Amino acid sequence: MSRTALVTGGTRGIGAAICIALKDAGYKVAANYAGNDEAAAAFRQQTGIAAYKWSVADYEACVEGIRQVEADLGPVEVLINNAGITRDAMFHKMTPQQWREVMDTNLNGVFNMTHPVWAGMRERKFGRVITISSINGQKGQMGQANYSAAKAGDLGFTKALAQEGAKAGITVNAICPGYIGTEMVMAVPEKVRESIIAQIPVGRLGEADEIARAVVFLAADESGFITGSTLSANGGQFVV
């Protein structure tokens, strides 16, 4: 029996690589996205994976979106909280809106998505919740007080929920990617990107597939003893 996996922000970047890797591993996969219909259409065409539009920042929309996915593919047994945004600014210039938008997607979005699937996972005595945090949630990054705070919050959430889910066969883990060559990172000015690469011991940006590989590992039925963990995948840039 193949399990159903739902990947937020699954139509581009790291999320798209996760969807493809899970599909290749035999899962029934649904991708969520926020609003880029063009990217979603291209993704659908290339992968044959269904894409569903709603914002993870909106709790009611998550409940309705998950209901639709479950009607189409069956109960969500594997949830990948991958959707994320940046609104970078030095703190003295950061607006309340920049703070709120990042919190709403990167931290509240994780609650909004996990809460509606939690009861079903508890009843079925199986679940996998994997949240894509960030190296910058581990170490902090100037210009990203909002993003670093939200991503660090994701790690606290993961550690607490892992304890709650353990007896019900639900594992809850986080992955902290370093810098991966997606649109999010390619949007950074080239000079800044070069200075980032200079700080990565392996001497290059990571690839989305390298994060997807870690997701497939944690999602597996055989990974049931791994819970509450933070898996760093950062080319050696930050060693906890």
Ligand code: NDP
């Ligand atoms: P991208 O910007 O390439 O893609 C982001 C995806 O998230 C898109 O599918 C986008 O949908 C979706 N999304 C954004 N906001 C929402 C929302 N409110 N509701 C639903 N979906 C949303 O991001 P990456 O692939 O680079 O990043 C993926 C995750 O990995 C993020 O959480 C990010 O913080 C994290 N990360 C990335 C790193 C990197 O180097 N790239 C490093 C460390 C962590 P749409 O296409 O509709 O806009």
